[in-house]
Amino acid sequence: MQLLNTIVAGLKEIWSHKARSLLTMLGIVLGVASLVGMSALIKGMENGMKESMVAMGGADKVLIREEDVPADQEHLADQAPGRTMYDVITLKQSAPLVRVVSPEMRVDAVVSRGDKATWPGECVGVWPAVLDMNLHTLAHGRFFSDIDEEEARAVCVIGTGIRDELFGSPEEAGREIIPLGEIIQIRGQPFTIVGMLTHYESEEERREREARAKAPQQQQAGPQRQRGWGRRNWAFWRKNNTVYMPLNTAYIRFRAAGDRDGIPDWRLSDIDIKVHDLSILEPALQQARNVMMVTHRGIEDFTFQTQENNLDQINAQIRNTRISGGTIAGISLLVGGIGIMNIMLASINERIREIGIRKAVGASAFAIFSQVLVESLAIALLGAAMGVGASYGMVKILESITPTGNAPVITPLALIVAVIFSAAVGVIAGLFPGFKAARLNPIEALRYE
Amino acid sequence: MALVELRNVSKIYHLGGEEIRALDDVTLDIDEGEFISIIGPSGSGKSTLMHILGCLDSPSHGSIRLDGTMIQSANARELAAIRNRKIGFVFQFFNLLPKLNVAQNVELPMVYSGISGRERHQRAMAALEQVGMANRSQHRPSQLSGGQQQRAAIARALVNNPRIIFADEPTGNLDTHTGEAILELFRQLSSEGRTIVLVTHDPEIAAVTPRRIEIRDGKIAEKLDLTLAGLSPRGGRVPHEVHDQEPGA
Ligand SMILES: Nc1ncnc2c1ncn2[C@@H]1O[C@H](COP(=O)(O)OP(=O)(O)O)[C@@H](O)[C@H]1O
Numbered sequence: 112m113q114l115l116n117t118i119v120a121g122l123k124e125i126w127s128h129k130a131r132s133l134l135t136m137l138g139i140v141l142g143v144a145s146l147v148g149m150s151a152l153i154k155g156m157e158n159g160m161k162e163s164m165v166a167m168g169g170a171d172k173v174l175i176r177e178e179d180v181p182a183d184q185e186h187l188a189d190q191a192p193g194r195t196m197y198d199v200i201t202l203k204q205s206a207p208l209v210r211v212v213s214p215e216m217r218v219d220a221v222v223s224r225g226d227k228a229t230w231p232g233e234c235v236g237v238w239p240a241v242l243d244m245n246l247h248t249l250a251h252g253r254f255f256s257d258i259d260e261e262e263a264r265a266v267c268v269i270g271t272g273i274r275d276e277l278f279g280s281p282e283e284a285g286r287e288i289i290p291l292g293e294i295i296q297i298r299g300q301p302f303t304i305v306g307m308l309t310h311y312e313s314e315e316e317r318r319e320r321e322a323r324a325k326a327p328q329q330q331q332a333g334p335q336r337q338r339g340w341g342r343r344n345w346a347f348w349r350k351n352n353t354v355y356m357p358l359n360t361a362y363i364r365f366r367a368a369g370d371r372d373g374i375p376d377w378r379l380s381d382i383d384i385k386v387h388d389l390s391i392l393e394p395a396l397q398q399a400r401n402v403m404m405v406t407h408r409g410i411e412d413f414t415f416q417t418q419e420n421n422l423d424q425i426n427a428q429i430r431n432t433r434i435s436g437g438t439i440a441g442i443s444l445l446v447g448g449i450g451i452m453n454i455m456l457a458s459i460n461e462r463i464r465e466i467g468i469r470k471a472v473g474a475s476a477f478a479i480f481s482q483v484l485v486e487s488l489a490i491a492l493l494g495a496a497m498g499v500g501a502s503y504g505m506v507k508i509l510e511s512i513t514p515t516g517n518a519p520v521i522t523p524l525a526l527i528v529a530v531i532f533s534a535a536v537g538v539i540a541g542l543f544p545g546f547k548a549a550r551l552n553p554i555e556a557l558r559y560e
Numbered sequence: 561m562a563l564v565e566l567r568n569v570s571k572i573y574h575l576g577g578e579e580i581r582a583l584d585d586v587t588l589d590i591d592e593g594e595f596i597s598i599i600g601p602s603g604s605g606k607s608t609l610m611h612i613l614g615c616l617d618s619p620s621h622g623s624i625r626l627d628g629t630m631i632q633s634a635n636a637r638e639l640a641a642i643r644n645r646k647i648g649f650v651f652q653f654f655n656l657l658p659k660l661n662v663a664q665n666v667e668l669p670m671v672y673s674g675i676s677g678r679e680r681h682q683r684a685m686a687a688l689e690q691v692g693m694a695n696r697s698q699h700r701p702s703q704l705s706g707g708q709q710q711r712a713a714i715a716r717a718l719v720n721n722p723r724i725i726f727a728d729e730p731t732g733n734l735d736t737h738t739g740e741a742i743l744e745l746f747r748q749l750s751s752e753g754r755t756i757v758l759v760t761h762d763p764e765i766a767a768v769t770p771r772r773i774e775i776r777d778g779k780i781a782e783k784l785d786l787t788l789a790g791l792s793p794r795g796g797r798v799p800h801e802v803h804d805q806e807p808g809a
């Protein structure tokens with residue numbers, strides 16, 4: 112009851128000095144806004160990364176990358192075998208902790224049909240294991256059979272992005288387009304489409320597409336589709352612009368006839384593996400490494416790139432954002448706190464007589480102290496409320512300039528933390544003025560003009 | 561047992577090495593229900609005495625018992641509570657809070673004794689009724705005349721039903737006519753059984769009270785200077801008062 116009165120009195124006091132209180136709050140407003148804005152940015156980044164990571168195959172996908180041989184094996188560099196099917200088959204047979212092995216042989220090729228042509232995001236020869244590896248879903252038709260592989264048949268499975276480019280998108284046509292059985296040219300060679308993958312999109316893209324579907328009139332003239340640049344999520348774009356063919360097909364049709372030097376190149380462009388469980392990642396990678404050290408005759412021309420490495424990079428980026436945002440927020444809150452303390456000191460100087468009167472009628476030092484503290488807390492919390500409002504505005508602005516995949520997201524935790532911080536600033540800033548007011552001698556205070 | 565018992569109380573200020581005895585060995589009893597004036601020239605120590613009696617200040621030496629409690633040993637929190645529940649103050653400059661209306665000003669002491677909002681309002685209105693200010697409860701102090709402000713201040717002093725009311729020059733800032741009305745109000749409150757201590761430098765005002773204590777240079781005067789008062793004493797207590805002051809006390 113008494114506290115309520117104190118709060119009401121404090122709010123009245125703030126209200127009676129609107130402009131002054133507002134200026135005082137600015138530091139807190141800025142501090143809270145940057146705190147909440149920063150964490151919203153980070154959250155957005157994390158969301159985008161997570162989506163992209165899933166789009167690229169999930170957290171348990173490990174890339175076996177080509178690597179320069181270590182310095183002490185420099186003299187063996189020209190004998191480095193590179194990654195070959197030998198590795199793949201041996202890994203499958205001798206590394207039981209590895210669940211999936213997916214070899215890839217990249218083909219640099221333009222894909223065309225009639226007068227339409229496009230560069231696919233990736234055009235690779237694969238095993239069916241690639242579906243599991245890259246978390247693909249086959250929406251139409253079939254994937255490659257053993258016979259396709261064995262006979263190196265000219266068949267391919269495409270993503271919806273390729274379909275859109277070569278056959279037109281269903282959005283424009285107003286009907287579903289499933290080009291199964293159609294022939295397309297891959298580097299001039301005819302391939303039959305036997306399957307099409309599902310359409311991949313980020314949450315944000317899905318929402319946008321649905322919004323567009325609701326208001327179809329608003330289509331603008333001119334080029335309607337955005338390419339892989341700008342606001343689109345690159346990982347999803349690439350996944351949709353996939354062209355897969357059987358691994359053997361890629362080798363026989365694009366590599367066996369010889370490379371620049373006329374020598375067939377049987378090296379794979381990628382080997383991806385997945386382990387049974389992330390908890391055994393370490394031993395599984397050790398096992399895979401041991402196997403490959405045998406197949407590579409001890410020449411260590413490969414390395415394992417886990418998503419953890421990716422995560423490290425992401426985390427470093429997040430840490431940087433956190434540090435810069437946190438610094439701005441910290442400085443703003445500090446300045447805000449000093450402002451509040453200053454204003455509270457000024458306020459009690461103006462109210463020395465009032466404090467004397469209150470003490471004369473029986474206010475304890477604690478009652479005076481808590482009144483000052485509540486006032487200072489109220490200023491801080493009002494500032495925090497405005498800061499939260501400002502951060503919503505800021506996030507709206509940021510949303511329109513950051514890639515959709517990374518759209519900033521305000522989390523309740525960030526709000527709570529920001530409010531707690533401002534409350535702490537308010538309390539700390541009120542301590543000294545509060546003590547000062549509480550210690551005033553009532554007689555001198557009453558005599559004060 | 562007297563309501564207030566002051567025993568050998570001194571208040572000494574040190575100003576640049578110089579010792580100022582604002583109160584010098586004062587011994588004094590005030591009984592329940594008394595209407596008493598403390599009179600003396602400016603700077604004689606009246607306000608200092610009132611502050612000590614009113615628990616706003618503590619003495620340098622001596623002991624004070626108020627309503628059975630020894631207050632020279634009380635800490636600041638206990639003194640605040642005693643001021644809150646047992647003492648009412650009326651000041652020369654009214655000392656109402658300008659941002660609160662009259663009713664809120666009167667409620668102020670009850671805010672610090674933790675009384676609920678409804679009871680506070682009822683009691684504030686009753687006190688305002690008593691001083692004839694009920695119809696001004698929603699006014700700001702700045703919208704009132706001096707006399708009205710002082711009445712509101714008296715209502716504030718009354719509202720927590722204190723054992724004793726101290727008024728320091730309550731008419732000092734009012735014209736004669738209004739001042740008389742305020743004194744009349746005090747007399748009326750006294751007749752209702754309130755214990756009231758009136759501090760003044762004006763013998764005419766002191767003449768209103770049955771008992772007068774004259775103070776000079778921090779000491780209670782040996783003998784009441786009736787010529788200073790310029791009036792014949794009304795109450796029968798003056799000789800007794802003089803008798804009270806033992807030589808050397
Ligand atoms: N805080 C103080 N510091 C020093 N001297 C003081 C203080 N308060 C009062 N005095 C001195 O004590 C004496 C009595 O003061 P006061 O009680 O206010 O007199 P009165 O109310 O009778 O005019 C005066 O001489 C005054 O100067």
Ligand SMILES: [Mg+2]
Pocket residue numbers: 606607608
């Ligand atoms: Mg005085």
